[in-house]
Amino acid sequence: MDKLKLILPAKKYKDEILRYKNDMIKSNSSMDGCGNLRKVDVSTWLKNCKDWRIGKNLPEGYVPSTQYILVRESDNKIIGMLDIRHEFSNFLLNYGGLIGYSIDISERKKGYGKEILKLGLKKAKKLGFKKVLITCLDTNTPSRKCILYNGGIYEDTRKMEDRKLERYWINLKK
Ligand SMILES: CC(C)(COP(=O)(O)OP(=O)(O)OC[C@H]1O[C@@H](n2cnc3c(N)ncnc32)[C@H](O)[C@@H]1OP(=O)(O)O)[C@@H](O)C(=O)NCCC(=O)NCCS
Numbered sequence: 001m002d003k004l005k006l007i008l009p010a011k012k013y014k015d016e017i018l019r020y021k022n023d024m025i026k027s028n029s030s031m032d033g034c035g036n037l038r039k040v041d042v043s044t045w046l047k048n049c050k051d052w053r054i055g056k057n058l059p060e061g062y063v064p065s066t067q068y069i070l071v072r073e074s075d076n077k078i079i080g081m082l083d084i085r086h087e088f089s090n091f092l093l094n095y096g097g098l099i100g101y102s103i104d105i106s107e108r109k110k111g112y113g114k115e116i117l118k119l120g121l122k123k124a125k126k127l128g129f130k131k132v133l134i135t136c137l138d139t140n141t142p143s144r145k146c147i148l149y150n151g152g153i154y155e156d157t158r159k160m161e162d163r164k165l166e167r168y169w170i171n172l173k174k
Helices: 011-026 042-053 091-096 112-126 141-149
Strands: 004-007 065-072 075-087 099-103 132-137 152-158 163-171
Touching: 004 112, 011 042, 011 065, 011 075, 042 065, 065 112, 075 112, 091 132, 091 152, 112 132, 112 141, 112 163, 132 141, 141 163
Parallel strands: none
Antiparallel strands: 004 065, 065 075, 075 099, 132 163, 152 163
16 A cells, blocks of 8 residues: 555645546545535635634534545645544534545545545544544445444444435544
C-alpha cells in the first residue's frame, strides 16, 4: 500500500480538491465525507471546513465536524475524503453516524476505503471518542466491508423514507 496521510484540507490542494469534486460529480457518485463540497466552490468549502471544526457559522441542524483529505505521498493526489462529526444530532444518531468517507472514483477497489476508515478511526480516538457509530445503506456492500474490516459491530437497520441504513459501532481500542 502506498504511503497515505489523512490531513486537514489546505489551500495548496485547491486544484486537487476541485479535480476530486468534478470527478465525483461526473461519475454521479455519492460524496460522503466531503461536507458541502458538492454545493459550494473550493474557497468557500475551505473556509467552511475551518469554521465548522470550531463550531463557527454552522448551518441549521449541523454539529461541529473535522474534515480531512487523504493524500498519497508519492504524487500528492487526493485519494479520498473523510469527515468526523464531533457530536450526535438526532439525525446522526439514527441515520448519519459520526464518520463519512469516500474514495476517488479512479482509485476504488484498491484497499483505500478500508485504509481511510482505519486512519479516520485513529483521528476519532484523538478527538476523544471511545466508540463511534458508522452507518451505510443496506445496498452499499463496499462500505459495509470497510466497516466490518475495521471492527464494526452491527446494531440495527433503520428506515429513512425509502432507504434502509445499517448502523454499526466501532470500539476504539486503548
Ligand atoms: C465505499 C468506498 C469508500 C469503498 O472504497 P474502496 O476504496 O473501493 O474500498 P476497498 O478497496 O477498501 O474495498 C473494500 C471491500 O469492498 C469491496 N468492493 C469495493 N468495491 C466494490 C463493489 N463495487 N462491489 C462489490 N464489492 C466492492 C472490495 O473488494 C473489498 O472487499 P474485500 O474486503 O472482500 O477485499 C467507495 O466505494 C466510495 O467512495 N463510495 C461512495 C461513497 C460511499 O458510499 N461512502 C461510504 C458511505 S457509508
